[in-house]
Amino acid sequence: MTALATEQVTGRQLVNAELFNRLADFCAEEYGMERSVAERVMDEGLAFLDVMGRTGESLSPSKVVDPAWHTFMLHSTEYTEWCLSRYGRYIHHAPNSRYRDKAAMVDVVGKIRAAGYAVDESLWGTTADCNEPACCGDGPCC
Template identity: 35%
Template sequence: MRDVRALLTSAAFGGVVATVVDNNPGMRADTAERIVGEALKFTDAAARFPTVRITPSHVVDEGWHALILHTHLYGKLCGRLGRFVHHWPERPDAERHDEHALTRTVAVIEQAGHTVDSELWTAPARALVPVAAACSHTPKPGGCGPINPGKCASHCSDAHGG
């Protein structure tokens, strides 16, 4: 099992957690920490398995959004992971819903060496906590993963503040 918190400094992790709390008034810091931890696991798994169809849960997506808002930090994180994990948001659409997407995503995260916080990997109707995130993601290869299957070249760190 990998410690995803080691991917960020303590200050950087705290900054992302603060963004989740700021975007979700009333959310406890320990809940936001759990959400950011799962977002880091998701990002790591997406970088490791770029051709697998994965998507974050509605709650974990809130943490991923917070990571992405810290663009310099996110660019450096993706550079360390070896791939830039792009965000492809879409409006939620029941007709596009893939009921197996979260199960598949959890399996990929576990394959990447992580233990998931299962309470945060549920469908939106069963979410542990309400969050501000209001988008869905197409779980297509390259959708919630790198835009191409190549390694993150030097332009990733240059273009994203690394």
């Protein structure tokens, strides 16, 4: 019996390579991240946005992933066109950090994973290690 491999998609596949690189460069510079970390953050942020766009649900990103959304929104022409062409509407950012506890992040990660995306749990505060803010910052797990 052969198991079928399910190919997971990544957030970076949702935009062209040139735009992804511009976003990752901006995110790294603006938020003081190593370029490799900024790439991971942008990848997770794009997957997160796609889940919200497709489901219409209002979700909160982790504190670590939130800069991806800010970065994309600051590229307003590209962000607006992306939202409108994919979902027929603009995805507004209405910050509400009180929903960043570990349980909320586990739920968000589950929705992203259920949509077929690979998830970097270290950016969501859902790994066994304690990660701010979902775990040590304002969550009950530490």
